[in-house]
Structures are given as C-alpha cells and as structure tokens.
Amino acid sequence: MMATETAPEFVTAMATETERIGNSREVDEEKISRKKNPEEEALEAKCLPGIISAYLNYPKAAEENLKKCERSYQKLSPAHKALVTHFPMKLQRLRRCILMNSHFIYNMLQAFEPPIDLSKHMREPITGALSMEELQREEHHHDHSLKNAEIRLNNKTCEFDGGHLNHDHGSVPFSSHDWLDSSLQAHVPLVDVNKVRWVIRNIVRDWGAEGQRERDECYKPILEELDSLFPDRHKESTRPACLVPGAGLGRLALEISCLGFRSQGNEVSYYMMLCSSFILNYTQLPGEWTIYPWIHTNCNSLSDDDQLRPISIPDIHPASAGVTESFSMCRGDFVEVFNESSQAGMWDAVVTCFFIDTAHNIIEYIETISKILKDGGVLINLGPLLYHFADEQGLENEMSIELSLEDVKRVASHYGFEMEKEKTIETTYSTNPRSMMKNRYYPVFWTMRKKCAITTT
Template identity: 75%
Template sequence: MPHFHVPLVDVDKVRCVIRNIVRDWATEGQKERDQCYKPILEELVRHFPERSKESPPTCLVPGAGLGRLALEISCLGFISQGNEFSYYMMICSSFILNQTQDVGEWTIHPWIHSNCNSLSDADQVRAVSIPDIHPASAGITEGFSMCGGDFVEVYNDPSQVGAWDAVVTCFFLDTAHNIVEYIEIISKILKDGGVWINLGPLLYHFADMYGQEDEMSVELCLEDVKRVALHHGFQLEIEKTIETTYTTNPRAMMQNHYFSALWTMRKKPLVATGTQESMDE
C-alpha cells in the first residue's frame, strides 16, 4: 500500500473547513450565525425593502467561505454571488450546495481532533448532522452563484466597475495583504449610492509573516480603516460593536470572543463632471 505524506498545513486547512461546516451548515452553529449573519441580513432588508423579481438588487459576498451567508442573501430576493479563494472551501461548499439530497444527510465529528479544553470524552467525539437545511429547497433566486478566485484578481476588472448594489464583507477585511486595496476595489465595484455592509475584527492574517516572500501585510487600526473608506467615497451611516465568536466549539472550556465592528457605508455619487466635488462636501 502506498504511503502518502500530508503536510501539516493542509491538515490544518481541512480542520478549519470542518469547523466552518459547523458554523455554516449545522444546527449547532445557529447561535454563531445569528451573531454574525443576522445583523447583516437585517441591514440589507432595511436598505432594500423593495426587491422585485423582475429586477432584483445585486449583492457580492467576498470571502464567502462555505456559502451560507450568500445563500441567505439570495433567499431574501437578491442576485447573490459568493466569492472564495480557498479551494478547500470551494470543494466543500460545492458538495453541500449541489450534492445534498436531504436535511441531516451527513454526520461529522468536528471536534475529535480538539484535545484541549474538552469537558468530557463524549463532548470531544460528539456527532453533528449536516446540513440543517436543504440548500436547493431554501428559496434561493435564479441568480445565486459562487465564484472561485482571489478577490483582487477577479473583481479589479473593468467589467466589474459599478456592477453591484451591495457588497457584504463578514470576517473578510483582515484577510487582505493590503486592506487599502480591498477598500478601493469595493468602492469601484459598487454602484453610486450602493451600500457596503461589514462585520468582523481586524485579525490580520499575514501580520506574522514578515520577511517571507510576497507576504506583505498592511495593518491599520479600525479608525484608520474608516478614514481610508471615507477617502474612497464612502459615507458612514451606521456603526456598532457586536460581540461574536468564530468557529468556536460551544462546549469547550475556552471560548474566543471578538468585539466585531459592524458598519454600513454608502458610496456617495459623483457629480456629473466626474470630479471629487460631491465626495468632499
């Protein structure tokens, strides 16, 4: 029998995907989804109360992970597209979205490799059934899609300029090598008057990789992130702090909590001459 060596980095990515399955597609993840997704969905409904089937508003979800938030947005009557860079996430989301035949069809043991902070053996080896809903029967619109690829490479394209009514970022901004570049692209792809809804912390993913080739990391505080957004034509409408978790084992002895920033910003329309006058008022 051949022996295959799996690098530890790939093992960690698989474990991450399994934790995200619980977050997005298990009943056990409902509390975390309510913390993170519900405020976003409420903001979308508030800003787009009229969603006609003939001309539904469009919403992009970068960093869509396993697709649950993008699906929930689609079910509200939006043309919703999730964008995800990780092929691990894309393969898993494709399986759940396209191959699932019934609720609770699959059983996983997501915490079996978590040897720390377990209350009991039973907690560590407990089973979790997925998915908690049948995706194909959830009420998604015809325009629902998932797009694989790097956000900067895919959406920093002339065809994407002014293409979206809304952009939703959830635990995504801090995945950037350069957060300023993310904000610039979000501004470009939104229509004039479009809204950007964000929720998440600033746990910059590349902050500890200094010196590694091609692993630059621009790390701004929240105040400076908002200042950059205002410079790129956004107007802050709503700002809150919401306590959330992320792929947390709800029965573990250790719980990591974030005080996540939630905001809604609107892209101010340019004046007809194309100058910055209206943005600087």
C-alpha cells in the first residue's frame, strides 16, 4: 500500500454525551453516555457546540495570552528592554505557530460531520474570534515567513452513517460547514480552552516521532505481552479480540491491530475522538501536518527555539501500518457502553494504559472488565492510581472511590482474576522532553487472567 493511498474507513461509533468534570492528568474530560433518546440528544446539542467552540476559539485565546505577554514587556524599563530586544520577535514567531496549529484544527473540524445541526445551537458570538477567512488572510500575510511549513487546507468531509466514517477526499466548499462560522460560537470557559491545548500536546505522545520514547516505555511492554500470550493470532479463525478502554488518540489500539488482533479503542472524550478520527481516517502520508505543541508553556524552557520547535505528524501513515480489517474506535463511557449483556464474554484481552484511575468507581471498572472477558482472557494494565475525581474543588458531590493497589488487586481477585505478572516501570505522560521540569510516574504493570466466570448480585 502506497503512503499516499486513501485511508481505510476506521469504524468510529459516536455516541451521545452528558457532561461530567474530572481531574485528568492535565485537564478535565467529559463523561459520555451511549444510547440516544430525546433527553440525551438534547444534552448532546448542549455539549457538542461547546466542544466545537473550544476548538474554534483556540486562536483567540492564544492571542489573548500573547497580548498579556506584550503588556508585561511594555512595563519593563528601557534598560531592561534592551536586555531582551528579541522578545517582540519571539511573540511574532508565536503568532505564526498559533496560525499553524489553527490550520490543523480547522482541517480537523472540516472533516467532521456533526450528528446534529450545530448551527441551531451555536448563537452566542465570541467577540474578537478569528473567522476562517481571517485566518486565511493571515496565512497569506505571513506566507513569506512560512514557505517551508506545511500550511494548506485539505478540504475533506466525512459522513456519519451507522457508526462508520465514510469519507470523501474531494474538495468541499466552506459554506457546507456553516457551524464553523466564528460569529455563531458559544462562550468558551478557560477549562475548555485548556482541553484543546492538552489534545495538541497529546498528539506528540501518540503520533509524533518525539513521542517514541514514551510509547516505548508505556506501549511496548503491553505489545510484547500480547505478542507472547497470543502466538496463534494471525489466522482469521483464531484472531483474538482486544479492547482498549481510554484509547485517547488511538495509537495503542492501532499498534495492537497491527500485531494481528481484532482491536477496538474506546474513548470517552469528544475532544480526543475528533482528533483521532482525523488522523486515522484522513492522513495522506507521514509528516503531513506540522504543529507546535509546546508554545503555550512559557515556563522551564531551555531556549526559545525549544519552546517553538515544530513537530511533524503523524510519524507513520495509519492506512499503511498493517491494521486488521476489524480495527475500530468507539466513543462513549466505558461502563455504559460495555456493561451490556451483548458484550459478556466477547473479549480475549482488555488493555488499560493510564486508564483504571479515571473511574468514579474503580470497582465497577474491574467488574465490567471481568464480565466482558472470556474465561481465560487477560487484563493487561499499566498505569498509576491518580484517581481523577479525588479532591476536586467544586465537585464535592462527585463519587470517587480511591483504593490502594493492594485493595485493587483484592477486588480483582474477587471478580475472578489471578495475577500472572507484576512489575513497576518508570515513565512520563505527554511530557515535553526538553523541559526543565518533568513529572515521572512509577506505575504498576500487570497481567491478570480471568480464571472463572463470576456471578454477582
């Protein structure tokens, strides 16, 4: 398969959502329900416009931060300004980086066909937001400085049809996406702006060459374990099924598929799913896009060039990676989507990477995993116990069950799991490798096998 081939249609089941706020490793995420009814459709109509608005508000929010930096610079005395005369030029470089990120975002949104008419729900104007036309004019204005950069609009559309993304790589006029008009966007709180920046950072972890070290630390032990446990997986009749809850931007689920598994990623966040769908379904070749993921962090930079360095994505062409035909991504809350009778005993393996601590009730996660695994199936886990809903300000009524590792293993034993392998590894999570500050995790890596069916009341 040539690198420029049309990408396969990775199944992406988009469910409806209800909003919950939780403590992610950097930002909050959504909680999403699965079945559509009038009430849930109304909730989607309420929440999805805010997510789209957060993405579209990215350049405006970034510009506001730059203006704050400019005001601070202007307060310096002449003598102090003379020591950092390059600072105004740095701000102009930052504006060009923001423009590049914005083009990636708008191409991503143009490839998204909403399940509802967003224009009916996006009526509050954002004063000062940049429209698509204004961004295109900005691109022309800065063209002389960006000749070597990947700035272009690949107008693509996708059709949501029964949970499948059927895409056409032809050109589509911007008018077909009237909901992208910034004059219709809703007010965007800061927490939602931060979610967009967090997605941009996460792209490096899953789809940038610079994220290879983290992928080797976190994904490689999982892939090696799957490879060892399922040697007879390459025949269609014996191809095992592996579920990856909390799949994020989809790289781990894709790598598992490339090993020969029937692999499905499950992700709760619409922010993540919009981006993963775009990369998986619409990428034409490696390095097609250039983003600047570190520009929104002014602290702990060794140099301006480190902060403003470009990252080319994706590092591989997903359509040419060798995925099985049954590779897919499913959007929705893990428990609500998979805690159905139709899912019982359907999976040979469940892989959780930095996921089990995202639960309101980790016991429910383990119980659900036990239900959906076949007898003899395996749970492979890697991650800490950060507990996203612990000690959240303003969320005192949110349920949060925070167990020690010892208790987690005891609960797993109750639901029929037996430990086969356990060790501790050292890793980071979406960390800027050139930053002077890096948070390091020492998560547990384990393989548990479901020995028998468990009936609970």
